[in-house]
Amino acid sequence: MKTSINPYLTQSSGSLTFHSSPLPSPIAPSNTPSCRSAQMFAATTRSPTRVQTVCPVLAALLFLGSRTLASEFPYALVPVGDAGNTTTGPAWQNNRTALTPWKLGMVTYSYWMGKYEVTNAQYCEFLNAKAATDTYGLYNTDMGNLPSGGITRSGSSGSYVYAVKPNMAEKPVNNVCRYDAMRFTNWLNNGRGNGSTETGPYTIVGGGVNSGTVTMPVHADLANGPLTYVLPDQNEWFKAAYYKGGSTTNGYWKYATQSDTPPNEAHLDALGNIDGYFNVGTSGDYTTPTGNTAVLNNFENSPNTVGSGGPASQSYYGTYNQDDNVCELVENTYNSNGIRETVLGSSSFYGLDVHGLYFGGLWQYSEQEDFGFRLGAVGKPPELPFNGMLTVARNPPNLTFKWNSRSGKLYRLWSSPDLANQPPTGWTLVQEGIPAGTPALQILEPADPKMFYVIEEYAAAEVIAFSENFDGTVTGWTSGVDGGVDTQWQLGTPINVGPLAAFSAPNCYGTNINSNYGINANIWLRSPVIDLTAYTSGTLKLEEFIDIEKTYDYGTMRVLSAADGSVLALLEARIDGNSGGVWQSYSKALPAAAFTQQIQIEFRLQSDDWNDLPHAGWYIDNFLITANP
16 A cells, blocks of 8 residues: 655645645655655745745655554553563462462563453343354353343344444443453454454364363564554463562552552443542542542442543553452463463452452453453554654755654655655755754755655664674683583584584584484573673674474573573573474574663573483584664
């Protein structure tokens, strides 16, 4: 899809008026990828009596393909930053379970959280799109039968029709289970409408009513890709609710209202909106809440309208209702006993001190009156078109240009005395390499009384931030052994096992450079300290040879903080099998946390206590990090 918007903006006597424009659609320079190029026009004319500035709002050429603009996403998300926070939640979070304390809240990447729970109106759209037959039991009859339910169903199987009850559209959907929530999330990622419920971030095999074998996504792996809706995991949910924010070393509030003081109990009006709170110690009386008073619903047989508690009922990151309304289903995980269980959000139905941690394996199948969910998301929103306004002012002997720039981009200014050619063919390059954030660009006023200008946005070229081919003097690389006695990372020339030669001769790093790795190994190799804080994004690239016993032994690749060795991100959770007896190329975008502090990249191999067949292990060569300003 191409977009080109060419209205004139004429400035005269201090007023602004829009006019239509016959300007030609600009094209991208041949040496710049068209999917990342955008241009804006401006023109100046000079006369003895006035200066006229002609400024189209935007003339952009951008290939969007099948991508959806962020503004078209139907669910409000708030960003949760402070990636790599180093503190976990306090002991009070464990009061609903006898399990080993979980200490939740650490998240190594930035992500998104639903501002509100998913509402009846949103879930009703889902039902009408995917539950005409309702093969997967997405509808529970209690949605229609109970006062807390918000959706009715009519018709018969094959032609079911769903409708929202009066005054229930903006209340959270309930009587749903984790399977319903995962299928809703898949459907949303697949474009809504007739989008699949069984594929997406959650691959569901052999699915039926509230059933199926689910393959869970690794959120950290999704964090550098396109925006993907998920169910928040426990750490994401807990951090969004209680973390104090603003730093990676802050602690947690006890309530999701940025406070350690319990919120007042809310009163609902006839429509389900919070219109007052019960006075503490005065049964039955309620008072209109003020703007700085947090109020939460105690369910009152029906959840309240999302967000009606007011700004004081928000968490630091801007979410509502994480301490009340309905319990919120989140992704399950393994507990300390190795049992896969579901963690739920909190509900005043059970009391404020639940704090969102209610464990129980059966709840992933159970649809309850107070069970709802909110969405999370990881990844980057689709890039919007270049949509700034270019202005030009005449301040003899100079012209001053201003425009809205975007972080990580560079700009070129072109000029032409006429519009006979589409830019930049036949146009003059005035200046290039203009960094984003330039407050104003000044050039000398041209001698020609009429001149057209176009400013073009393009991606900054990648630079090599760090590289090592292991063939010269190698410094800063360290290795260690945390387990096993006959395996270690070694620098040298492979001869007896593994690759026939290093990828770039003579040397590479390998796990026992000339022999197979042993049992009970737990060995690591770490890069030198790498400083990427001057960059905004980058990619790790290397060549690797893999021969690791599948299923039983494995390698991992992690980004560590150089300051304290803490894990900032998991690049690869499991590397096993083999690369087919040849070197293979590896490339992966580094997480945002890698650009906030000095880092090291760690390679670790772990093996069990039995080797049926010998395996050469893991070899790496030509380590490279490219980065963008």
